[in-house]
Amino acid sequence: MKTQSVLLIHGGAWAMPDDAVAAHERGIADALAAGYSLLKRGGSAVDAVEAAVAVMEDDETFDAGRGSFLTQDGRVQMDALLMNGENLRTGGVACVERLRNPIRAARLVLDRSPHVYFVGTGAERFARQHGMALCDNMDLVIPREQQRLYKAQADELAGLRDETFSGSLDSHDTVGAVALDVHGNIAAGTSTGGTLNKAPGRVGDSSLIGCGCYADNLSAAVSLTGWGEPIMKLVLGKWAVDRVAAGGSPQDSAQDAIDYLYSRLGGHGGIILLSPDGRIGLAHNTPRMAWGIQNAEGSQIGVTRN
Ligand code: GLY
Numbered sequence: 123m124k125t126q127s128v129l130l131i132h133g134g135a136w137a138m139p140d141d142a143v144a145a146h147e148r149g150i151a152d153a154l155a156a157g158y159s160l161l162k163r164g165g166s167a168v169d170a171v172e173a174a175v176a177v178m179e180d181d182e183t184f185d186a187g188r189g190s191f192l193t194q195d196g197r198v199q200m201d202a203l204l205m206n207g208e209n210l211r212t213g214g215v216a217c218v219e220r221l222r223n224p225i226r227a228a229r230l231v232l233d234r235s236p237h238v239y240f241v242g243t244g245a246e247r248f249a250r251q252h253g254m255a256l257c258d259n260m261d262l263v264i265p266r267e268q269q270r271l272y273k274a275q276a277d278e279l280a281g282l283r284d285e286t287f288s289g290s291l292d293s294h295d296t297v298g299a300v301a302l303d304v305h306g307n308i309a310a311g312t313s314t315g316g317t318l319n320k321a322p323g324r325v326g327d328s329s330l331i332g333c334g335c336y337a338d339n340l341s342a343a344v345s346l347t348g349w350g351e352p353i354m355k356l357v358l359g360k361w362a363v364d365r366v367a368a369g370g371s372p373q374d375s376a377q378d379a380i381d382y383l384y385s386r387l388g389g390h391g392g393i394i395l396l397s398p399d400g401r402i403g404l405a406h407n408t409p410r411m412a413w414g415i416q417n418a419e420g421s422q423i424g425v426t427r428n
Pocket residue numbers: 294296314315316317325326327328334346347348349350351
C-alpha cells in the first residue's frame with residue numbers, strides 16, 4: 123500500500139537572534155527541497171533524511187558540519203546518527219573532525235558495517251575506506267565561531283558564564299530530520315557540532331540512539347535539538363516515541379517530552395516527531411526553533427517563538 127510521504131526537519135532551538143532568522147529560513151527551505159525531491163520520486167525515508175541533513179551540514183548557518191560551534195581548543199568536533207525505522211538499521215559517528223558531512227559517514231555505517239557506532243579517528247578511517255574524502259579540521263572552522271568562542275571564554279574568565287556554557291540558551295543549533303516514504307517506512311537523522319566551548323571528546327545526545335534520534339516503524343521517528351546532557355539522562359527520544367506507540371498523538375507526545383525535560387532536569391531544547399501514519403509533533407521551550415515540513419499539499423517553514 124502506498125502512503126503519502128512527509129519530510130519534517132529542524133534547524134536548531136535556541137535564543138536565535140533576529141538577524142539569524144532569514145538565514146535559518148533559507149537553509150531549512152534548501153534542506154526541504156533536497157530531501158523532498160527524493161521522496162517525491164519514490165526514494166526512501168533514509169535517503170531523504172540523509173539528503174536534508176547533509177544540506178544543513180553544508181550550510182554555515184547551522185551548528186553542524188562547517189560552521190559548527192568550537193571546542194575549548196578551537197576545533198570542530200561533530201556527532202551524527204541515522205536510523206531506519208523499517209529494520210532498525212542504524213549508523214552513528216562521534217567526535218569526528220575531518221568529515222564535511224558526518225551524516226554521510228553515518229549512512230555508510232548503517233549500510234556497510236555490522237557495527238552501529240564509530241568514534242574519532244576510527245570513524246574517519248571507516249569513512250575514508252568507504253570512499254569519503256577527509257578534510258582538514260580548519261576547513262570546518264569559520265571566523266564567526268572563532269569570535270563566538272573567544273567571547274565565551276573571555277566571559278568565563280570574567281566570571282560572567284559557567285565553565286562549559288552547556289546550559290546556555292545561545293548554543294544549540296543542532297539539525298535533524300524525520301521522514302515517511304511512500305512505502306510506509308520512517309527514518310530519522312540528527313547531526314551536530316555539539317555545544318559551544320565543549321571539552322574535547324565530549325559526546326552529546328544527537329548521535330546516541332534513543333537520546334537525540336530514533337526511528338522505528340512500530341512507534342515513531344524523532345530528532346531532538348538542545349542541551350544534550352539532560353536529553354541523554356532521560357533517553358528522551360525513546361521516551362517520546364514510546365508514548366506514540368502507547369497511543370499518544372505525536373503533538374501531545376512532543377509537548378510532553380519537552381515538559382518532562384524541563385520539569386525533571388531543567389533542560390531545554392526542541393523536538394520533532396513523525397508517526398508512520400504521517401501525523402507530526404513539534405515542541406520547544408527555547409526562545410526560538412527553526413523548522414520546516416513538506417508533504418503532497420506543499421511546504422511550510424517557521425522560526426517559532428515561545
Ligand atoms: N544537542 C547537541 C548537543 O548537546 O551536543
